[in-house]
Amino acid sequence: MSNIVLQVEDLHTSFFTRMGEVKAVDGVSFFVRESETFGIVGESGCGKSVTGLSIMRLLPEPGGRVTGGKVILEGKNILELNKKMMRAYRGKMVSMILQDPMQSLNPVYQIGDQIAESVRLHQDLPENMVEPEVISALRLLRIPAPESRINEYPFQLSGGMRQRVVGAIAMSCRPRLLIADEPTTALDATIQAQYIALFEDIQAKTNVAIIFITHDFAVISRICDRVGVMYAGKIVETAPTREIFKAPRHPYTSALIQSVPRLDRKDERLFSIEGQPPSMMHLPAGCRFSPRCTVSMDICKEQEPPEIKLTEDHSVSCWRVK
Amino acid sequence: MTRFIIIRFLQSIVAFFGIMVLVFFLVRASGDPTVFLRSTTSTPEQVDLLRHKLGIDKGIGTQFWIYLKDYAKLDFGQSYSQQRTVAQEIKDSLPNTLKLGIPSFVIGMILAILLGVWSATKRDSWIDNGVKFIAVLGQALPGFWVAIMAVFIFSVHWRLLPAQGNNSIACYVLPVGTMVFFMLPGMMRLVRSSMLDVLDSEYVKLARIKGLSETKVIWKHALRNAMISPLTTAGMLFAGIVGGAVITENIFNWPGMGRLAVTATMARDFPVVQTIALLVAIMVLGINLFVDIAYAWVDPQIRYQKS
Amino acid sequence: MQTQTTATAIDTKAKRKYSGMPRSRRIMQNLTFWIPVVIFALLITCAIFAHFIAPYPFDKMDMVNRWAPPGTPGHLLGTDTLGRDILSRVIYGAQTSLAVSLLVVAITAGFGTALGILSGYLGGNVDSVIMRITDIALSFPGMLMAILLAVSLGPGFMTVVFALSILGWAGYTRLVRGEALRIRNSDFVAQARVAGASSWRIMLVHIFPNIVNPLIVIMTMAVGMMILAESGMSYLGIGIPPPRPSWGNMVSDGRAYLSPPQSAWWISVFPGICIGLVVMSGNFLGDWVRDKMDPRLRQL
Numbered sequence: 001m002s003n004i005v006l007q008v009e010d011l012h013t014s015f016f017t018r019m020g021e022v023k024a025v026d027g028v029s030f031f032v033r034e035s036e037t038f039g040i041v042g043e044s045g046c047g048k049s050v051t052g053l054s055i056m057r058l059l060p061e062p063g064g065r066v067t068g069g070k071v072i073l074e075g076k077n078i079l080e081l082n083k084k085m086m087r088a089y090r091g092k093m094v095s096m097i098l099q100d101p102m103q104s105l106n107p108v109y110q111i112g113d114q115i116a117e118s119v120r121l122h123q124d125l126p127e128n129m130v131e132p133e134v135i136s137a138l139r140l141l142r143i144p145a146p147e148s149r150i151n152e153y154p155f156q157l158s159g160g161m162r163q164r165v166v167g168a169i170a171m172s173c174r175p176r177l178l179i180a181d182e183p184t185t186a187l188d189a190t191i192q193a194q195y196i197a198l199f200e201d202i203q204a205k206t207n208v209a210i211i212f213i214t215h216d217f218a219v220i221s222r223i224c225d226r227v228g229v230m231y232a233g234k235i236v237e238t239a240p241t242r243e244i245f246k247a248p249r250h251p252y253t254s255a256l257i258q259s260v261p262r263l264d265r266k267d268e269r270l271f272s273i274e275g276q277p278p279s280m281m282h283l284p285a286g287c288r289f290s291p292r293c294t295v296s297m298d299i300c301k302e303q304e305p306p307e308i309k310l311t312e313d314h315s316v317s318c319w320r321v322k
Numbered sequence: 323m324t325r326f327i328i329i330r331f332l333q334s335i336v337a338f339f340g341i342m343v344l345v346f347f348l349v350r351a352s353g354d355p356t357v358f359l360r361s362t363t364s365t366p367e368q369v370d371l372l373r374h375k376l377g378i379d380k381g382i383g384t385q386f387w388i389y390l391k392d393y394a395k396l397d398f399g400q401s402y403s404q405q406r407t408v409a410q411e412i413k414d415s416l417p418n419t420l421k422l423g424i425p426s427f428v429i430g431m432i433l434a435i436l437l438g439v440w441s442a443t444k445r446d447s448w449i450d451n452g453v454k455f456i457a458v459l460g461q462a463l464p465g466f467w468v469a470i471m472a473v474f475i476f477s478v479h480w481r482l483l484p485a486q487g488n489n490s491i492a493c494y495v496l497p498v499g500t501m502v503f504f505m506l507p508g509m510m511r512l513v514r515s516s517m518l519d520v521l522d523s524e525y526v527k528l529a530r531i532k533g534l535s536e537t538k539v540i541w542k543h544a545l546r547n548a549m550i551s552p553l554t555t556a557g558m559l560f561a562g563i564v565g566g567a568v569i570t571e572n573i574f575n576w577p578g579m580g581r582l583a584v585t586a587t588m589a590r591d592f593p594v595v596q597t598i599a600l601l602v603a604i605m606v607l608g609i610n611l612f613v614d615i616a617y618a619w620v621d622p623q624i625r626y627q628k629s
Numbered sequence: 630m631q632t633q634t635t636a637t638a639i640d641t642k643a644k645r646k647y648s649g650m651p652r653s654r655r656i657m658q659n660l661t662f663w664i665p666v667v668i669f670a671l672l673i674t675c676a677i678f679a680h681f682i683a684p685y686p687f688d689k690m691d692m693v694n695r696w697a698p699p700g701t702p703g704h705l706l707g708t709d710t711l712g713r714d715i716l717s718r719v720i721y722g723a724q725t726s727l728a729v730s731l732l733v734v735a736i737t738a739g740f741g742t743a744l745g746i747l748s749g750y751l752g753g754n755v756d757s758v759i760m761r762i763t764d765i766a767l768s769f770p771g772m773l774m775a776i777l778l779a780v781s782l783g784p785g786f787m788t789v790v791f792a793l794s795i796l797g798w799a800g801y802t803r804l805v806r807g808e809a810l811r812i813r814n815s816d817f818v819a820q821a822r823v824a825g826a827s828s829w830r831i832m833l834v835h836i837f838p839n840i841v842n843p844l845i846v847i848m849t850m851a852v853g854m855m856i857l858a859e860s861g862m863s864y865l866g867i868g869i870p871p872p873r874p875s876w877g878n879m880v881s882d883g884r885a886y887l888s889p890p891q892s893a894w895w896i897s898v899f900p901g902i903c904i905g906l907v908v909m910s911g912n913f914l915g916d917w918v919r920d921k922m923d924p925r926l927r928q929l
Binding site for chain 2: 761764765767768769770771772773776777778779780781853857860861864865866867877880881883884887888889892894897898900901904905906908909912
Binding site: 087091107 | 524
């Protein structure tokens with residue numbers, strides 16, 4: 001079993017708005033090992049992106065703040081680092097890919113410069129070694145003809161290519177942890193498959209641990225080793241991917257999997273989960289999923305279920321599970 | 323890119339010609355300059371002679387043709403109210419205006435950028451609130467009034483700074499301050515809001531993800547994009563500066579083109595006003611052209627598409 | 630079914646650092662509406678009923694009481710160099726300023742909007758030409774135009790109106806064109822075209838109602854701005870000529886008497902404050918209207 005690169009313990013993140021405190025992440029715990037891809041899946045608004053931003057300590061200010069818990073990266077609790085040290089960590093130890101490739105790159109600088117900036121910042125290389133490093137990052141992301149690409153501007157590239165450049169920036173200093181926040185959502189379906197294959201390739205070459213945030217189960221099944229299912233700020237089930245699909249234990253997980261449309265079963269009505277996710281300012285008492293849960297019991301409406309470890313790798317928070 | 327410049331340049335020439343025509347007819351719209359220049363005892367023959375001397379007894383078409391010819395020769399004519407040529411009047415006053423205008427512009431821009439960026443990055447701090455306050459006050463209070471109050475306080479009451487003359491550095495303080503006051507609120511607000519938009523963008527987030535220091539994020543990544551928007555209003559900014567210059571020169575009796583324009587207007591001195599108008603028009607078109615080119619240079623997308 | 634505010638909205642846009650709205654802030658927000666409204670109401674009242682409200686006619690001279698300071702019996706705000714009551718002149722000045730401003734706003738908004746809709750909807754060469762002219766009008770110094778017109782037409786009420794209108798439409802055109810472009814590409818316009826509506830009908834019935842909102846915001850602010858512009862012209866002497874008071878020419882009147890022996894600061898100060906108050910009110914009201922129509926656009 002390889003080492004654990006990231007350990008998140010009881011993370012709490014809130015946004016302080018004019019209308020009150022919004023507990024976007026309310027007690028989330030998970031871990032990710034070296035060379036492993038951990039998926040965080042859930043509906044829009046469940047807090048998965050905020051989790052990623054919290055780990056990077058890049059919450060929007062004013063308003064967003066981590067209010068509790070630990071984030072231990074390679075043995076160090078990075079929530080305790082001062083700003084300067086955290087900056088040193090960003091890009092070098094942990095990096096992030098954002099969702100929209102059309103917006104992520106600075107339109108007025110060439111892409112070579114944008115990658116080089118990262119290299120110069122975190123690696124102590126003599127100037128003539130910088131460009132080869134940039135080119136190697138581009139190659140890692142399988143960008144063709146990297147030597148000529150470095151002088152191009154973002155608008156000259158297609159969406160899929162831009163996303164690879166973003167990936168190159170992220171991987172240019174070979175971080176230990178990569179957080180990918182819905183990187184395929186804005187890409188065409190045909191490009192998605194290629195891009196996902198890239199991740200596997202990168203992981204094989206660099207042993208990086210990846211957190212893959214998405215709402216798309218198909219992507220999860222393709223690339224993730226383990227999955228955490230998030231709902232209304234909490235992780236309700238964590239398990240290896242195969243087990244999640246074959247034997248989900250949490251009602252929300254099974255409902256999610258059921259709602260993925262399937263081509264092999266004909267004449268079926270599309271399944272969707274009744275109701276809406278709760279307002280993050282007015283959370284229900286007890287289990288947060290209980291208002292929409294088809295198998296909820298009385299105790300579900302009164303008390304939040306504890307986390308139960310079924311096996312080393314599989315945990316659930318549900319009163320139905322003993 | 324060169325094709326772009328050439329087209330824009332040609333458009334400017336057409337526009338300038340249009341403005342020349344406009345100014346010509348505007349200036350002669352209804353006024354009869356002899357009204358000011360003749361005394362109550364002039365005989366009709368003397369008035370006619372005056373008319374002939376000023377060249378306004380010819381038909382409009384002829385006048386226009388003479389106008390074009392003269393201007394092409396850079397002969398701007400004789401001032402109606404002074405015994406000098408228009409060219410001389412302008413040669414004397416233009417440097418003074420520049421002496422006032424250029425420092426004011428530079429100081430104004432630097433302050434606007436500094437304060438605008440500072441206010442955008444430290445939201446809700448005392449700087450931000452101060453900037454917002456100045457912006458509101460600066461856009462509401464009339465510039466001439468503030469200048470007069472400044473004169474009253476600093477010059478009359480406290481006797482700190484002179485209100486007239488242009489021979490010492492101290493003489494520059496109040497006029498330059500007034501000019502800056504005209505420019506600052508609008509520009510500052512623009513920089514601030516543009517900066518706020520840019521700071522929200524994904525690529526700024528990415529810059530932070532890379533681990534860049536906040537200073538680099540703001541001044542290298544954010545600002546360059548944020549300045550694109552205020553740049554395009556540089557043309558309008560110039561219009562404001564002209565207005566401010568006219569008023570400032572008037573208040574402080576600064577012997578520049580602004581004061582000249584007003585005194586010439588009072589005296590119905592057509593040639594002077596006309597020439598100043600055209601000079602300013604050239605500057606306006608020049609600035610517009612410059613802005614278009616600069617915009618293309620700064621934003622690579624435009625540059626590549628036009629080539 | 631529970632009310633929901635999805636956390637996605639909070640994810641990306643939460644920017645406040647207060648939890649719950651403090652009372653002081655709510656009071657401030659109310660004040661920023663009511664004070665401008667009161668000021669505008671005062672302005673309009675003075676403008677319409679100047680004749681009845683003002684204690685003296687604006688040109689009544691009193692050579693015995695020249696330069697009387699504020700508080701002198703009978704003259705709340707003092708008198709000027711000819712003994713004329715400042716308060717009355719300020720009230721009549723409101724009339725002048727408001728008249729100019731409303732007229733100019735009506736003309737410029739009307740013409741500018743029409744041009745903007747045409748330009749944005751029709752596109753092509755029409756658009757290019759109109760935009761080029763608009764660009765030039767926007768960057769042409771208004772002060773210079775005012776000077777040109779004053780030279781040819783002489784100072785006067787209509788000259789001021791003309792001077793402010795001849796360039797003032799351009800701002801509206803640019804704004805309206807942008808909105809018209811956006812709306813032109815929307816689905817409901819496409820539907821109207823599919824149904825066979827003529828261009829004129831589309832412009833009138835579909836595009837115009839959708840630009841009314843931002844237009845009202847701008848017009849509210851423009852009232853104050855036009856008063857500011859007119860006062861500048863009057864200050865220089867190329868606006869409203871004496872004896873009719875305009876806040877601008879009143880400030881100019883007082884300039885010469887700031888220093889001793891008269892030290893009559895009140896001649897210039899009061900009209901200036903009036904201008905500032907009115908312009909600020911216009912801006913705040915404009916902001917308030919904008920917030921009401923679309924809170925997402927809130928600047929702060």
